[in-house]
Amino acid sequence: MSETSYAEETEARAAESGKNATDLFRQRVSGVGAADPARVSRLASRVIQAINDTVIKERVTYDEYNALKAWLIRVGEDGEWPLFLDVWVEHSVEQVANDHRAGSKGTIEGPYYVPDAPEQPWNGTIPMREDEPGRPLVFQGQIRGVDGAALAGAKVEMWHADNIGFYSQFAPGLPEWNLRGTFIAGEDGRFEIHTIEPAPYQIPTDGACGQLIAAAGWHAWRPAHLHLKVSHPGFELLTTQLYFPGDPHNDDDIAAAVKPELILDPQPRSDGEGYEARYDFVLDPQ
Template sequence: MTQNESFTQEQEAKAADSGANASARFRERMAASAAGGSVVDHERVNLLAGKAIKALNDIVIEEKVSYEEYNALKAWLIKVGEDGEWPLFLDVWLEHSVEEVVNEHREGSKGTIEGPYYVEDAPELPWNGTIPMREDEPGTPFLFKGQVRSVDGRPLPGAKLELWHADDLGFYSQFAPGLPEWNLRGTWVADEEGRYEIHTIRPAPYQIPTEGACGQLIAAAGWHAWRPAHLHFKVRAQDHQLITSQLYFPGDPHNDDDVASAVKPELLLDPQPNPDAEGEMTTYDFVLDPEA
């Protein structure tokens, strides 16, 4: 496939295709979790489901919802499922609150949402490796370096950093056609001092898919669909808690109104011109909490 054919396929990607891929990935991960012996806590299901249903009924009564509005909601909910967009909907509008609750105890680096485009088992690279990408991948070269430490300041040798991000057109590999399987996805192993130097390109801001059910909601509510440019990370080390994060670039017009409400001040990078090569660079350290 030529470079032009690759970009043409990317630009022709449909929300339903992306949604179907996200749903399939999520089902695979949940199946693996169930096989591992996940247990349903019936009391929690009763509590949470009961509160959710009550909250919806309270809205119906307080806002005097009509049958026309109710039927429009029912049709839209069906379309969310048909488009495979439940992972997208939940990750954009609900996950940020779950993440805040789950990580409120942390003393180390701030986390944020995972989002719908994570894929496990990205290729493993040395501490100063280059992310898999196409020949002549468009975008500004970007060097991301730093150190993984524990909250007590100790370096964490052999820590693993998974990175995935959108390309210069705002698309993710395995969720848009035309991209190589592991394009802009990799796992780095930190050196004996917990250091890493990741060579990649600067990602672009992008809109979440808008021709499906989620886009229909956005248009009806008069919202925007933009996410600021960001790098996704999962960082782990032995005897320490995994951190899932996204890191952002100053000056992006949607840092303050991210559709996914995932930006935090602590997650803003400080990119500078790279004095030794083309493009930009930044330094950012990850600090991990020990396992409880």
């Protein structure tokens, strides 16, 4: 990676990343239908009541209240509502959405998913720069239904950060589809994806979310992970992340998304070229 692209990439700013996340989210949910008014009333009333209960129990002052208002305004100005909600709320929504599954565990999607990544064969290489830095990783496995039958032609969407913790389309200096790909499993449901091992990273800290993290004395780290969406007609879409053993933030991920079942077991490749890891996905029928 050239000095210029490295310098450009590390110039990523929360407001720019936040705007991209907000714009992509709006595009994806533009066709969502109206919610049930009774359900909206129930949920909104509970959230508002919880806020008011906190104000009374904690004896919130006007200075604290005005600081909250100013911060909420900045979250919107920075475009960081997708980041805020995906980091601190989505893990609970995911738990409710997937508590019925008998197949593989899911976890949060996060704010950096982009649909329609370039399609690759079952044993392809994820789009990357010619000089992409990082330790080579071959990620492979099989996709089956809960009955054990292989799911030929299943789709595996994968995206992840590069080896300094940035995502394409959310940081400057990166090709549009860098480290983003869609892989079509073979007739036996198998896939083999050639990529590099991602780095742990901090969520953006120069915007409103970073302001909250600093004020609360929290850390901003996410452990290294691969993002995946696995799908096949007639089966429930699985959205998940896979993590690497030994990462110090597996136990205190700011997004609370790590589950023991999602830890990989990478092993050195026999040719000495990096590592390989296997993970099989089991999908639930719709």
